Amino acid sequence: MEPPCDCCSEHIQKLNQQVSVMRKEIKNLRYVVTAVSRMSCCQEEKATATAAASPASPQTTLEQASISGIIQTTPIGFISSCFAMKNGTPRQPTVCGPSRAELRIQQNIFNNPQHALLGLQHFSYVWIIFLFHKNGQLSCKAKVKPPRLNGQRVGVYSTRSPHRPNALGLTLARLDKIESDDRAGFQFLRSTDEAASAIRGILSADPRSVYRRTRCKDRLFFFTLDTADVTCWFGEDFAEVLQVRPVQSHMKSY
Known part of the structure; x- marks a missing residue:
């Protein structure tokens, strides 16, 4: 041939x-x-579970959910760290010791969310179970190529790959401090109470000009406090705050 x-x-x-x-x-x-x-x-x-007519007890519902393989969870908070992208993020926390992250607890989980943190300050480390909610992929592979195995394929369960059937992770984090989030996005003011006190002080001094007090029929007044735009109304011997919202364009003066 x-x-x-x-x-x-x-x-x-x-x-x-x-x-x-x-x-x-x-x-x-x-x-x-x-x-x-x-x-x-x-x-x-x-949809089938929602359409069920007879309400079941929490124990029965959890048991049925575990059998069906669908368990609903409620996120208690969201983590943000000094690494904005996955590229360059260390695979081990000991690789970059000075790195820091912040866990913000959701305020709608409990009526008094600060009560859930009582006593936690006595511990140095905490276990955090988290979800890779920004994976960007819905599918996963049974075998993956870890970066440090030079192209060798291994099972996904023997790696730290976030692309897995249940994109859950577990990490041990050092607890530096616990702070109450009472700044409400302010840059200079330290709390919402301090902001309210500052607004009362400004309105009690009547910051309007003489022209606006005597000539203008419009009794609306606007001013900026820290990072908030405040809209108020001046009546006869009183002032009322109508709206407080974040500034649209914050101008800095030097």
């Missing part, structure tokens, strides 16, 4: 490349179809 000519070899090579590309496209389509199927199943089961 004669060996193939050069033109046939090039043609076969192009066909192999096209087949390789088609295989990759089919693989990606399978991931997308799997992710869509999971989402549709979750929505159907959630």
Whole structure:
């Protein structure tokens, strides 16, 4: 049998490349179809659970949810750190000791959210269970290539890959301090009570000009305090705050 000519070899090579590309496209389509199927199943089961007529006890509901494989959780807070992007973020916290992160507890979980933190200041470290909610992918692979294994494929459960069926993580964090978030976005004022006191002081002094007090029929008055725009109304021997909102464009003067 004669060996193939050069033109046939090039043609076969192009066909192999096209087949390789088609295989990759089919693989990606399978991931997308799997992710869509999971989402549709979750929505159907959630709709079925919502349409149930008889209310069940919390213990029964949790037991049924564990059997069906759908357990709803409520985030108690959100973490922000000095690493804004995943690129460059250390895989181990000991790699970058000076790095810091902040966990803001949601205010709508409890009626008195500060009560949930009582006694936590006596501990040096805390365990944090978190969700990779910014993965950007709905699908996951059974085998992955960790960066430090030089292309070797291993099972996803033997790695720290955030792309897994349940994108949950566990970390041990050092607790530096616990602070109450009472600044409400102010830059110079230290609390909302201090801001309210400052507004009362400004209004009691009647910051309007003589022209506005004597000539203008419009009794609305606007002023900026720290990072807030304050709208108030001056009546007969009283002043009322109508609106307080963040400044739209904060101008700095030097």
